[in-house]
Amino acid sequence: MRKTEQTEPDRSLAAARDHAPQMPDTLRQRILADARAALPAADPFPAPGARQQWRLAWRWAVPGLAGAACATLAGFWIGAAVPLAPDAPVWALAALDYLDGVAQPLMGMADPLAMEF
Amino acid sequence: MGRPVPEPAEMAQSDLLARFARGDMRAAEQLTDMIAPRLLRYAARMLGDPVEAEDIVQETMLRLWRLAPDWQRGQAQPLTWAFRVSTNLCTDRLRRRRGGVPELPEIADTAPGVEAALMQRARADALERALMALPERQRQAVVLRHLEGLSNPEIAEIMMVGVEAVESLTARGKRQLAALLRGQREELGYDDA
Numbered sequence: 484m485r486k487t488e489q490t491e492p493d494r495s496l497a498a499a500r501d502h503a504p505q506m507p508d509t510l511r512q513r514i515l516a517d518a519r520a521a522l523p524a525a526d527p528f529p530a531p532g533a534r535q536q537w538r539l540a541w542r543w544a545v546p547g548l549a550g551a552a553c554a555t556l557a558g559f560w561i562g563a564a565v566p567l568a569p570d571a572p573v574w575a576l577a578a579l580d581y582l583d584g585v586a587q588p589l590m591g592m593a594d595p596l597a598m599e600f
Numbered sequence: 601m602g603r604p605v606p607e608p609a610e611m612a613q614s615d616l617l618a619r620f621a622r623g624d625m626r627a628a629e630q631l632t633d634m635i636a637p638r639l640l641r642y643a644a645r646m647l648g649d650p651v652e653a654e655d656i657v658q659e660t661m662l663r664l665w666r667l668a669p670d671w672q673r674g675q676a677q678p679l680t681w682a683f684r685v686s687t688n689l690c691t692d693r694l695r696r697r698r699g700g701v702p703e704l705p706e707i708a709d710t711a712p713g714v715e716a717a718l719m720q721r722a723r724a725d726a727l728e729r730a731l732m733a734l735p736e737r738q739r740q741a742v743v744l745r746h747l748e749g750l751s752n753p754e755i756a757e758i759m760m761v762g763v764e765a766v767e768s769l770t771a772r773g774k775r776q777l778a779a780l781l782r783g784q785r786e787e788l789g790y791d792d793a
Contacts, residue, residue, distance in 0.1 A: 492777040495730070496746045498723035503747070504644045506637040510654050514636055514661045518620065519629040521665035 613678040615673065621668040635662060635679050638748055640688050645743045646690040648732045658684045676757060684757045687740060694736060730780040738773030746772045
């Protein structure tokens with residue numbers, strides 16, 4: 484009896500393997516059609532590659548950085564270097580005298596801030 | 601007796617899936633040929649309905665295609681993953697139809713012409729009927745182990761249980777199959793055993 488218990492299912496399983504349902508070609512076609520539809524669509528705006536990224540950086544980022552460096556140097560020169568020039572106060576006083584000379588005939592006073600509105 | 605050995609190409613399934621994600625339809629064809637027939641056999645035996653089984657296979661493969669771009673290398677093999685998805689889909693269908701009488705699967709006729717072939721066919725039909733009488737989890741374990749030739753760890757992964765539970769389910773399923781087939785020994789030509 485024990486031998487029979489071991490043998491019957493094994494023989495039936497072997498027979499079932501031999502008579503397995505076959506895959507219909509229509510099902511295969513349906514599966515492949517799904518696969519084609521599921522393929523990721525080509526991106527109309529693909530991300531730039533590494534080479535293209537370097538080219539963009541060279542064209543835009545490098546000139547931008549150069550401009551920022553120039554502006555920094557110019558700011559430093561105006562803010563720190565110019566007031567140290569020995570003739571700066573003379574130049575500034577001459578400019579104020581010139582303004583007084585223009586404003587007095589027009590407004591009747593030398594200093595517009597003394598109008599006392 | 602020879603149990604079907606898992607195809608060696610299974611090792612390359614993840615690579616094929618990655619190729620498909622890059623747009624290679626040839627890889628999709630190869631994966632379909634590797635996976636879909638096995639899923640069909642499994643689903644047909646689980647549901648006892650070849651038409652429903654085809655739906656399960658198509659749905660499982662569609663999910664695989666959609667997952668392909670995000671497939672993580674090193675996780676389950678696509679075949680194991682597909683069996684797990686099919687198992688869940690079959691379970692859903694069986695739950696929905698609970699209470700109904702399951703129909704037996706139509707098995708493709710492979711040109712029987714001699715008595716031995718007819719006997720083999722009768723044995724296969726008897727087994728399909730006996731399988732449908734097994735509890736669902738036992739049926740899953742027996743089909744995956746003895747008809748699809750998966751290893752116990754693979755089945756454990758598919759059924760999301762431990763290897764010991766798989767061994768127990770398989771053993772109990774086979775014992776119950778023996779009991780179910782015992783009444784047909786003579787007509788199935790087992791009286792010589």
